[in-house]
Amino acid sequence: MTLAYVKSSLTDPSTDSSASSLADKVRADFPILDQEVNGKPLIYFDNAASSQKPIAVLNAWRSYYEHDNANVHRGAHTLSGRATDAYEGAREKVAKFINARSPQEIIYTRNASEAINLVAYAWGLDSLQKGDEIILTVMEHHSNIVPWQLIAQRTGAVLKFVIPTPTGEFDLEQYKSLLSDKTKLVSVVHVSNTLGCVSPVSEIIQLAHARGAKVLIDACQSIPHMPIDVQSMDCDWLVASGHKMCAPTGIGFLYGKLDLLRSMSPFMGGGEMIAEVFLDRSTYAEPPHKFEAGTPAIGEAIALGAAVDYLTAIGMDKIHAYEQELTSYLIEQLQQIPDLTIYGPLTNRAGLAAFTVKGDIHANDIAAMLDQSGVAIRSGHHCTQPLHRHLGISGTARASLYFYNTKSEIDGFITVLKDTLSFFHSVMS
Structure with missing residues (x-):
């Protein structure tokens, strides 16, 4: 998709401008997202580390x-x-x-x-x-x-x-x-x-x-x-x-x-x-x-x-509004998982969630298991070692969103995360 087409399709007043439709509009602009990892559709939730690139930029x-x-x-x-x-x-x-x-x-x-x-x-x-x-x-x-x-x-x-x-x-x-x-x-x-x-x-x-x-x-x-x-x-x-x-x-x-x-x-x-x-x-x-x-x-x-x-061309106000919607949904879903701690405020926050799970389940192990199901998240100290020491933890798992992500991807991430934690709990019990 050329940049000219992206501009016209995203800024045309006749098009649907609701926040919930944003990812559907732009998704095809990011070819890397249309692939399988380990036999599963890629869910890329490592955007705080690096975003993907649209065709216009490439x-x-x-x-x-x-x-x-x-x-x-x-x-x-x-x-x-x-x-x-x-x-x-x-x-x-x-x-x-x-x-x-x-x-x-x-x-x-x-x-x-x-x-x-x-x-x-x-x-x-x-x-x-x-x-x-x-x-x-x-x-x-x-x-x-x-x-x-x-x-x-x-x-x-x-x-x-x-x-x-x-x-x-x-x-x-x-x-x-x-x-x-x-x-x-x-x-x-x-x-x-x-x-x-x-x-x-x-x-x-x-x-x-x-x-x-x-x-x-x-x-x-x-x-x-x-x-x-x-x-x-x-x-x-x-x-x-x-x-x-x-x-x-x-x-x-x-x-x-x-x-x-x-x-x-x-x-x-x-x-x-x-x-x-x-x-x-x-x-x-x-x-x-x-x-x-x-x-x-x-x-x-x-x-x-x-x-x-x-x-x-998309509009930073639209990106921000859509990501706020996604973030609220992500936080709500993570809060339903027992023994999971989310770090940072639960409202007025950016589209990322760093978390730990009770029971000595290491963040790196969580990330590695998620990757087997095509879910890409970050684990470790995220170049914030002093903060992690202050929190009394060695590292966190972090899911981070961008405007091309969807609620259905969050659902997929949550399902795989629950399965992963169930596996670790069964092994450790």
Whole structure:
């Protein structure tokens, strides 16, 4: 299915726009979902780790390599011009998607981890000093903890952590108590990849700015699933990974306020990020190119733009509404299983559920057994070891949804999960 057809079929007012019909409309756009695994129809519930890619995105990536493959910005020939237009056009699409003021505020990175490291080294090393405080949360992904540990070791800054509430949500009152005139940075996850809770980012940012602190938002689990407006949010930086939002692996982006990006040191040196190079010094290009040294992931960036087109054609509000419907159903079904614990709030949550089952049944064993019936879920600590230690567990099983999933798939998952748990209970009894 071409992108043009997807746009017309999903946005035509004459078509059924009810949330329950969304998956039926888009399902055929994802060929990977139409297969069997271990002789069973695939149920892909590992979307928090990586989403699947629609045909429109695959075609955009392939089209670049088949028709326009050339380096960007550096050539006078036609192919280079077309590649540059598509590459920079994708940046404009990402900027519009999150309502950035300018495409200059969008920096391409390999992933969100690189984007956080960019801020840590290009801003943190210059801006933090001994005694300054960085506020994180216990539920952060390792990618939003380890870089700040490294920067703290080099600058003498101090890390402080917000602990989740007993219901598994961001503790706004504790956060307020941690804020002080020493706070220079707050770096928090928008949606937890384990608890599924949605942090009150607007209030977090407003409180931090009142103290003169900068704020970075990890939006990896929110941008694919809900509308995001960085101007309304007023964050200083925001990071995302393309592979969680229907784009390929190897591409992500950093949003940063333009004045702030201009004030930051380069992250890497090399071609493209310079204005002029002399033997004893160099001057640097304006953002975004100041932070994009070397040949970039051109095809992947173009495909990211196609992913943004695809999501925009559907409508992020429709995606969010449909996923809320799916999530409520998933939680309701999981709650019917005896001795199963769901982590995080039961309402106002994203489309994922991390859980454990009483009786020493390991999450990895659950996931392996489900895979035998074609059900793909995640198991382990989900790169949130500090959170799992706080919860007193070694790991969880996690089912995570996207807009191409269905209630019938949830039914299939629940049936296989019940059979799996019955098997383990019979073996252990």
